[in-house]
Amino acid sequence: MPKTKKKSKKQLEDELQKAAEEQRRHEEKERLFKLEEDALAAHRERLEIELEGRNRVLEAERLEEEQEIVARMKGERKRCLDYEQSKLQEKIEWQKFVSCTSRPNVMFESEITTYVTMVREERSDRESMESAIEKCKAAEEVVGDLQELYCKACEEGDVIRQDWCMHYIAEIRELEIELIDAATAHLLLYIEKQEANTHLQVYLQWGNANDALKVGFWGHLQSKGFRAKSIEHSKIQIGLDLPKAIQLQSIGHCIGVRSLYTTFDSAQGKDPQMGIGGMIRVDLLSIPPFSKKVKGWTIRQVPAPGKELMKLPYPNTEHTTASTAIAAPCKIDYKVPAHVLVSKNPVVSWWDASLERWSTEGISEITWEEDTRKISFFTARLASFSITQERHIDLPYKHWNMRPCDDLTVELTVQANRYELRFMISEDGLRLKGPQLPELLDVMFEAGSGEAGGLSGPSGRRPRVRSPATLLNELRECGLNLMPKNADADQLEGYTPKHPETQARAYSDLSEIAAYYDIASSVHNKDLPAERALVRIRENELHEVFNPMDPDGDNDYQALMFFPDKCCFVQSREGISPCREAMAPGHVTHASLYLCFDKHPSPGPAHSEQLQRLEVTTSTVRFVEAVRPLPKGFCVEDVTISGTMTWNVFGDQACVLRCVRQKVAVARLNARDTCKRVHVLGPARGRAGQSTFLLSSRPV
Known part of the structure; x- marks a missing residue:
């Protein structure tokens, strides 16, 4: 193989120069190509921005033009809906009037405040527990009206009305507790008049097992201690097991224990937890000194105003965690209403009024008996108790x-x-x-x-048919x-x-x-x-x-x-x-x-039928069908239709009147000649009050 001749220096320099020129041409070509691509990209971006801008302008113009149509359509529907609602409300008010009820109209704040003031002013220092419970039942009827109004305000998004309702619900229920406290104070002041057993103990109970409000009372009419005591209020199905430590921490007092059960709680809306199945309030009470007989006179010590009912804490250092831990626990059991959904492992909490929070501290050995619907638990303190669950336990919807x-x-x-x-x-x-x-x-x-x-x-x-407000409120009470x-x-x-x-x-x-x-x-x-x-x-x-x-x-x-x-x-x-x-x-x-x-472009063959079906309005919130009147300028002759007629004209074309429900063409109308008669092509069938008809924009 012949030996390759070595290139000269000049040849190498020429090749190097040629390669450098080729590289420069390639780089220049790439630079120009990139410039062209960037220019095209910038041009496309500019066109897209311009197109987007034009589309936004067109959209704004289109929406502005359509807003008037939509506002008129929605406004007409709202007026019809409000009219139907007003008729329903008038019917409710009339039924209330003929029933001769003394409940205030919760739509007016003045009537609510007047009612609360009158109940407070009519309250007597000698009111019996029976009378107080009857007043509480009447107050709960007013609360029921307020809850219905609250739910309707939720439907309408009226936040001010919601807060207003919740404020007065809380105030009225606070008034109910005041009535029970006043009756309890009167009971304690004259406790010696109650029948006591041989151990000088008084057992009293008011209400029945399924009542919304029931009260049980046990009193020990001597200041010396007692052994662990089991209290069973069988009539109202509330039970207590009191340890001996209760008397030891209340030395010098004759004590009583009141058990107050209500289907409502005092904590609604204040905590992420919600109470279900009602609230049981267990209070340790000090019985005032008994009356004395002196020379034919009865001398009775009357407590100072505001101190008629003395509640004793248990344990008496309530806010000390160590004391809570060593305090002998009390056992409480009560019946949960049949309509309340309770989980297999329920949580019982006590209401901490100082923090406005539910707390589980000191509560143990919770037992749920599904057959008897009784729940029992041990607690290291006496307070207000309830079964609790997360407010959002059923959220989010899957x-x-x-x-x-x-x-x-x-x-x-x-x-x-x-x-x-x-x-x-x-x-x-x-x-x-x-x-x-x-x-x-x-x-x-x-x-x-x-x-x-x-x-x-x-x-x-x-089947039980109710308004949405009533049904949703009932479900909330069920948990x-x-x-x-x-x-x-x-x-x-x-x-x-x-x-x-x-x-x-x-x-x-x-x-x-x-x-x-x-x-x-x-x-x-x-x-x-x-x-x-x-x-x-x-x-x-x-x-x-x-x-x-x-x-x-x-x-x-x-x-x-x-x-x-x-x-x-x-x-x-x-x-x-x-x-x-x-x-x-x-x-x-x-x-x-x-x-x-x-407005969909190039409508398909079923476009007219789609418009007809869209005209049938079924309100999923108010459940009242909107009824539209016949516009002015149209004269209907020789047509007998049982039901409600809805006329919508799109443009000035000749239109076909179709029956929405049976989809049968029934009349022909020339929209330009507004006073011409309607020529009937077929019978119109449908139930009275439910037939809806449409003038579609489909040309004849």
Whole structure:
């Protein structure tokens, strides 16, 4: 192989120079290409910004134009709803008037304050326990009216009214305790008149086992000590086991122990814990010195004002932890009402009034007897006790869905943490359909036969249909808190309350389609900002049953996103993460869900029918169907229709009047000639008060 000739220095320099020039040309080409790419990217970005700006302007103009339409539509519906509500309220007030009740009208603050003042002024120092209990029962009726008003204020988002109601509920219930304390003070002052046994002990009890307020009293009419004492108030089903240490810590006193049970507690809304099953207040009382007979006179020591009832602490160093630990415990047992849901391992707490908190310190050996519904526990102090649970124990909801199951009837299913709850929403009101638990039977059914809300119940009972406010309040008393507050979200990791305006927009718009569309929750909703809410909807005019959690049916649902002032269809899918918030092809934002259907480009063949179904408004909050009057300028002749007619004209085209429920064309109208007659094409059938008709924008 011949030897390669060695390159000269000049050849090497030429090759190096050529390579350097080639490198410079390549770098220049890359620089120019990058400049071109950057320019194109900047141009695209500028175009996107301009397009986004134009879209924002167009959206703002569109929303501004639509706001007037939506405001008129919503305002008309609200006026109709308010009118129906006013008629219902007038009926309630009339029934109250003819019943000759003396309860104040809780709508007016002046009547409540007058009632409280009168009860306090009429209170006597010699009032018996029976009289005090009757006054407490009357006061609880007023509290019931205030609770109903509170729940309605929650529905309407009236925070001021909510605080106002809670303030007076607390004041009236404080007044009830004052009445019982005054009656107890009178009892102690004249305790020697009560019948005592051979051991100089007095046993008294007022009420029955199932009463909302019941009182038991045991008194030891001598100051010397006693052995451990077991007290059983069998009539009211309250039991106490008192240790000998109680008398030793109250040397020099004749003592009494009062057990006061109420179905309400004094701590509502003040603590993340909530009491269920009522509150039992166990107080150690000092009995005043007995009267003396002197030369035919009876001399009785009268306590100074404000000291009529002396409560003794047990242990007497109540706030000392060490003393609490060595104090002999007392055993307390009482019956829990049959309607209260109690877990297998309940928690009993005592109310710390100084901190306004529930505490479990010093409570042990809690036993729950499900058969007898008795709960017993040992406590190292005497105080106010209750079964407690987290206020948010049923939160967050895992999922929920609504589906139409009959004409003007919707079923709402809520999967809470502990139970799956099903509600039936109809024009008559709201009823609980499930779960079928013994504790909830009185909430679900009432005495009577026949049907209520289109449903029948067990033999001798019928479904119990109530307003949402009443039913939700009853469920809360059962231990199911389905009225969460924003503060409850602080206890839940990863959850933020939605913006009030977004919620209001979603509730209002979704109620308009609930009669013909399935509505389901979305797993992506909790990950969205507070200003956005996401739900899924699917058409269900045949009232079929679908599983909204079935992944195979995900494509059957349309994702719908709500904002404080608009809504739109988006590309979100349950099985795809993260949430795809881009608008669905061919859709834009609108001021209401109704307009999202109405203004959709290139409507399909079922567009007219969609508009008709959207016109059927089923309110899921108030349950009152909005009735719209016939607009001026239209003359209807030769038409006899039993029911309510709703006329909506979109544009000035000739329109077809269709029956929403039977989907039968019944009349033809030329919208331009507003005084022409309506020519009937077919009969209009439907139940009176429920038929709704629509003038669709479909040209004839």
